Each structure stands twice: as C-alpha cells, then as structure tokens.
Amino acid sequence: MKKVIVAACFALLSVSASAEPMTRPGLWEIRMDKQVIDGQDMTARMAAMQAEMQKHMASMPPERRRQMEQAMGGQSMGGSPNTHRICISPEMAAQDKPVLQGDSRCEPTRTTRSGNKLSFEMNCPGVVGKGESLINGDTVTTRMDMTVTDASGKHTMQTESRMSFLGSDCKGIKPADQLVREMQGRTKK
Numbered sequence: 001m002k003k004v005i006v007a008a009c010f011a012l013l014s015v016s017a018s019a020e021p022m023t024r025p026g027l028w029e030i031r032m033d034k035q036v037i038d039g040q041d042m043t044a045r046m047a048a049m050q051a052e053m054q055k056h057m058a059s060m061p062p063e064r065r066r067q068m069e070q071a072m073g074g075q076s077m078g079g080s081p082n083t084h085r086i087c088i089s090p091e092m093a094a095q096d097k098p099v100l101q102g103d104s105r106c107e108p109t110r111t112t113r114s115g116n117k118l119s120f121e122m123n124c125p126g127v128v129g130k131g132e133s134l135i136n137g138d139t140v141t142t143r144m145d146m147t148v149t150d151a152s153g154k155h156t157m158q159t160e161s162r163m164s165f166l167g168s169d170c171k172g173i174k175p176a177d178q179l180v181r182e183m184q185g186r187t188k189k
Helices: 002-017 043-058 062-071 090-094 176-188
Strands: 026-037 083-088 108-114 117-124 127-136 139-150 153-167
Touching: 026 043, 043 062, 083 176, 090 176
Parallel strands: none
Antiparallel strands: 026 083, 026 153, 108 117, 117 127, 127 139, 139 153
16 A cells, blocks of 8 residues: 555656646645545545654654655655655756656646646556646646556545745755656666
C-alpha cells in the first residue's frame, strides 16, 4: 500500500506541477486537501505519517538530517500537515502538458482547455486517470480520479490538492523535473 501512496502522490505532483503554461518558475507549496484510496480517507493518516517523519528527522544528528534533506532534493520536513514544497524550473513552467516530462513513458492522452480550466486524461505505467485543474492567479486547484496498479493489485484513488506560488527563489530545493530524472536514473541502474 505504501507504493500506491507514493505512486499516487507522484502522479498528483506531476499533474499540478505544470498544469498551465503560465505557471511561474519558482517555489510552490502543494497542500493535499483530500486523498481517498480504495474508499478509505487517507488524508488524516498521511498527516500523521508526515508528523511522525518530522519528529524522526528532528531527533537525527544535524549531519544525518542534512543528508536526508539532500536525498529529498533539499526539501525540509517542516511545514503544515499534508503539504510539501516543490521547485518548478523554467522548462517545466513553459510546458504545455499536464504531466511532468521526465521521459516519454507518461504522456497525457488528452487535454482540453476552457478559460482557466484544464481537463486531462493520463495513461502512465501503473497509473491511469483523469482530472481537472483550475488556475486562479498564483493558485492551481487540482482534482483527480486514478486507478493505480502495483504488486498488491489495483487501487482506486481520488485526490484534491491546492498549489500556491511562494516566490521565484526555490530556497535550495531542486527543481521537480531534475528530481524525476535523478529518480529514473537510479531505477535504471
């Protein structure tokens, strides 16, 4: 089930990260407002897991904590429950696709725009879904319905998130497209 959550979070991050070509490069905060897996609301559970991870990292020696944060692309485990920050590179901001492009294995199968609303469908290895993003200035609200397939079987997931622009300085957090390339490089080895 942990793999399902990780895959789904990645899918959500991917959709939110470049939903509108006018998305500005820089630091963004994503708040997971709703996450339902196989009919079970996981929002509170995910917040508790994040709080436990924050507690664990706070008890680490400073050097070990820095190593963990570097492995997470400069991401700190501080902050509100069910939130994390990502860095959007200029290349990501310029994309006209709702899915983060690390390689060609995951392309949107359909996108439709109407004003500030982007509807999309995706068919990636292990994740099939559809959703929509509403762009309102420096805020992007995304809703998705997905089916995630992993070693334990198929799982349905519904998510709602809000992404807010914090500024052009990423404060040491690696751009999300760079993190994806690094993750893909590690899995190919």
